[in-house]
Amino acid sequence: MKQFIGPALLACAAVVLTNCSQATPYQPESASSAIHGGYSHEQIAPDLFRVRFHGNSLTSRETVEAYLLYRAAELTVEQGGTWFRLLDRETEHTVTREIRRDPLYRPWYGTNYGYWLPYWSYRVRGGGWLYYDPWHADPFWADRFDSREIEEFEASADIRIGRGPVPTDDTRVYDARRVMADIGPRVVRPKG
Structure with missing residues (x-):
């Protein structure tokens, strides 16, 4: 019976993904x-x-x-x-x-302190400034991956x-x- 569960589950997942897309x-x-x-x-x-x-x-x-x-x-x-x-x-x-928070950010002091999370700015080539704030999901290494319209x-x-x-x-x-x-x-x- 176990040998049929895997393929059946895979088929169900394929149907769900097809209908959602x-x-x-x-x-x-x-x-x-x-x-x-x-x-x-x-x-x-x-x-x-x-x-x-x-x-x-x-x-x-x-x-x-x-x-x-x-x-x-x-x-x-x-x-x-x-x-x-x-x-x-x-x-x-x-x-x-x-908008989703950066899922990889885990401070050593925990996430129970609300807005007490890092925020900093950095200069990019060409003279502009970008900002990192995990609450706004715009980390400098993945500028648009955590938000979508x-x-x-x-x-x-x-x-x-x-x-x-x-x-x-x-x-x-x-x-x-x-x-x-x-x-x-x-x-x-x-x-x-």
């Missing part, structure tokens, strides 16, 4: 999804909807906005419409900075669904089936 596919947003993010909508009136697409940190703004447009078209067809009018649209850009995009749109012939005199009106035909081939869906 993928851009958000075109999927409904759900807490039980293996990959964070997806689309959602709420009905505001009989023919008025607010549509959203939330991407994870590996999903580009362009993809988030394309999936939002695709979802608006798909929802229009699901509701029996032929076209939709874009009433309002917004894309939120969230940047989170993750995480970007996520979430786009939303309010749409009004229409039926019948597509109005041609309004630039905010989209033919739902045409949008689906144009964008659909590039939409990435979840595997499995």
